[in-house]
Amino acid sequence: MKEGSAPERSYELLGDEKWIDFKGGKALLQRIRLWDKLKINYNVDPLMVAVNSGILWKSAHCHLVVENKATFHDCLESLNISPLTALLYGAGRNV
16 A cells, blocks of 8 residues: 555545544544554645646636645646646645
8 A cells, every 4th residue: 555645545434535634533543553554644735836837828827726635636637738827736724
């Protein structure tokens, strides 16, 4: 199993991105000794930016800001074929 974020693992387990961090999931996983096996990383990424350099020549630009890291990574895969100039991820109040 590769490393993943808490929201990713939370969604994989219960379909709820907030279960591990905000609804007691971490405590339960520690109690049943699964926490270390899930390889959850807590690298803080308060801000990420991706630029579609293929359309920088345009006179008007469109940017998409998302607050969910998984959404950022999903959108990143098709940024170069979208009309967006930039994709930005901001971790809510941490930015």
